[in-house]
Amino acid sequence: MTLKTKSIIILAVFCCLFNSISAQDNTVAVKPKALRVAVLAPLYIDSAFNGYSYKLGNANLPKFMTPGLDFYNGVMMAIDSLNKEHANIEVWIYDTKKVGQNITTIVKTLDYMNFSLIIASLNNAAEQKVISEFSFSKNIPVISATYPNDAGLTSNPFFVMVNSTLKTHVEGIYKYVQHNYVIGKMIYVTRKGAVESKIKDYFTAMDSIPDKLKYKTVELSDNFTPEQLLAHMDSTRQNIVICGSVNETFGSLVAHTLNNATSYRSVAVGMPTWDIINPTSVKNIEVVYSTPYNFSRTDRVGASITKQYKNKLQGRPSDMVFKGFESMYHFSKLLLKDKNDFINNLSDSSYKIASDFRFEAVRLTSTSFVPDYLENKKLYFIKLQDGAVKSIN
Numbered sequence: 001m002t003l004k005t006k007s008i009i010i011l012a013v014f015c016c017l018f019n020s021i022s023a024q025d026n027t028v029a030v031k032p033k034a035l036r037v038a039v040l041a042p043l044y045i046d047s048a049f050n051g052y053s054y055k056l057g058n059a060n061l062p063k064f065m066t067p068g069l070d071f072y073n074g075v076m077m078a079i080d081s082l083n084k085e086h087a088n089i090e091v092w093i094y095d096t097k098k099v100g101q102n103i104t105t106i107v108k109t110l111d112y113m114n115f116s117l118i119i120a121s122l123n124n125a126a127e128q129k130v131i132s133e134f135s136f137s138k139n140i141p142v143i144s145a146t147y148p149n150d151a152g153l154t155s156n157p158f159f160v161m162v163n164s165t166l167k168t169h170v171e172g173i174y175k176y177v178q179h180n181y182v183i184g185k186m187i188y189v190t191r192k193g194a195v196e197s198k199i200k201d202y203f204t205a206m207d208s209i210p211d212k213l214k215y216k217t218v219e220l221s222d223n224f225t226p227e228q229l230l231a232h233m234d235s236t237r238q239n240i241v242i243c244g245s246v247n248e249t250f251g252s253l254v255a256h257t258l259n260n261a262t263s264y265r266s267v268a269v270g271m272p273t274w275d276i277i278n279p280t281s282v283k284n285i286e287v288v289y290s291t292p293y294n295f296s297r298t299d300r301v302g303a304s305i306t307k308q309y310k311n312k313l314q315g316r317p318s319d320m321v322f323k324g325f326e327s328m329y330h331f332s333k334l335l336l337k338d339k340n341d342f343i344n345n346l347s348d349s350s351y352k353i354a355s356d357f358r359f360e361a362v363r364l365t366s367t368s369f370v371p372d373y374l375e376n377k378k379l380y381f382i383k384l385q386d387g388a389v390k391s392i393n
Contacts, residue, residue, distance in 0.1 A: 034090040035339065037332055038110055039075050040120040040131070041324075042068040046099040067320050068097070071121045071146065074317070074324025077308055081329060089332055096127060103127045107134045117335050117342075118142045119327050121320075125151035132159045132373075141343055145327040146320070150364065150373060159373040160346060160359065162327065164292040166195075166246070169272060170202035172290055172379040177240060177269060178213055184238035184267075186215035189229070189254055191222060191245050199244045199271075215242070222250055226257050233264050243270040252277060259284045275319075275382070283387040290379045294355045294392060295322040301353055326353040346374065355380075 044065045048056050061069075072093070079091055092113070094106050107130055110118070118140055122128050128144065129152030135142040136156040148163040164172075177186070188203065190196050206212070218232050233239045243254045251270050258266040259282045267286045270277075274289035296302040297317075305325055309317040333351035335342050346359040358378035361371035383390045 031088055034088050035116040035335060036090045036092065036114060037117045037119060037328075037335070038092050038094060038113070038115045039072075039328070040094045040096050040106065040118065040122070041071050041075075042097045042121065042123055043072060043095040044068065044097045045095050046097075066318075067123075067146075068121060070318045070320035071324035073309070073313065074305075074321040074326075075119070075328040076324075077305065077312075077321075078325045078328035078332070080308075082332060087332065087336060089336065091328075096122075103130045107131065110134065111138070115140055116339060117331065119145060119331065120147075121145050121324070122147040125149060128152050132156050135159060143327055143331050145323050150362070150375075153373045154364070155368065155370050156373055157361065157371045158343065160343075161373055161375045162292065162323075162357070164376050164379060166199065166271075167202050168375065168377055169290050169379065170199055170244075171206060172381075173242065173269060173271075174203060174206040174213065176288070176290070176381055177242060178211060181238075181240045181267060184240050185234045186213055186240045186242070187232055188215045188217045188242045188244055190217065190219050190243075191247065191250050192219065193245070193247070196245050196247075199246070203242075203244060220250075222247075222253075224253070224257075226261060229254070229257055230261055230264065233261075233266070235264055238265045238267065240267045240269065243268065243274075246271045246273045248273050248276055255282055255285070255287055258282075277384070279384040279389060280387045282384060286390075287384040289382055291382060292355065292376055292379055293319065293323070294380045295319055296354060299354075322354060326355065329353055343374075 047062065047065060048054060075093075082089065094109075096103060096106065103126070118131065118135060120131055120142055122131065122144060123146070128147060128149070131142055132153050134140075135158045139158060141158045141160060144159065144161045144163070146163055148161070148165050150161070150165055153159055190200055216232060218229070220228055241254065241258060243251050245251055251274055255268045255270065255274070255277055258264070258268050262284055267288065268282070270287070270289045272289060272291045274287065275291060277287060297306045305322065306317055309315065309321060330351050330353055334345060334348055337350070338345060347357045349356060356378050357376050359374045360377045362373055362375045364372045381393045383393070
């Protein structure tokens, strides 16, 4: 990221935090009161400013700031679009990492502002718990746009999780493999770790459904050798290797080990963290991974967002930019369409930006009377083949 780009991003955010952003038509005609939307994101503005003075100089923008700023920029681009449509909303931006305050103090501020919707990019369970409890107490829907974890959530039908949980991914992967790869040797590869144990539990629980998969479980170390994996494979038929870990380094090693073993026909199936894999680095095998997002840079909307971002910030928009844009535009439009029945129409595709949604009520226990939260159960499966993205299903 260039210094010019960095400065544009930071200064835009800094100025915005002291004002609400009104997406309204400034005509004389009397209109209904604007609906208020709160956006919460980890911007870390105080890490870049000392009072009104920019303090980073020529230093690179710290990596921990990038996701929140990208999300914010996507939100702001969506607000620009809503402004052009004269949408009757008022948007307030809150930095969840501002020095001298925490999520609890932010919630106290939200309490008297009469918000109709909260859009949040959270990154830990403690923040999520506080926001969820507040939303339930005030009956305010919360769109959790980025955090795929149900920790701290209980009995809150107003909490909406866009980024699907690990359990949903594991169940989806099991069914995808079951449907698409009925012939071949199947191997489930894992490593030691608490998250891996949980993934394995989710996966083996699916063995109770009809036509269960027949697979061999292999546990490998983080620095396993090719021979340790290939010893479990069959050179005479196709091998379907399912990676039961979200560890990026481990998953990448599995995929590249299979790619380099050209005497074996292999399909590598992985978790959403496999989106870091460059298609050109796995030309010799088929790679499949799951994701709840379908961000294209080439369709009409995706190309428009990419162009706007490049014109304003001289860069290429990350997925976090698209997440910010999609969350702000899609859910604000649904709110304006029918505020009173908003929570029952979250999957409405009338204002689709890139991804389809299928929100379902989740009850964490059999005794739950009301949903503990609502979760997007729609998954896409990205297939990489011959060094390119072959399909998205």
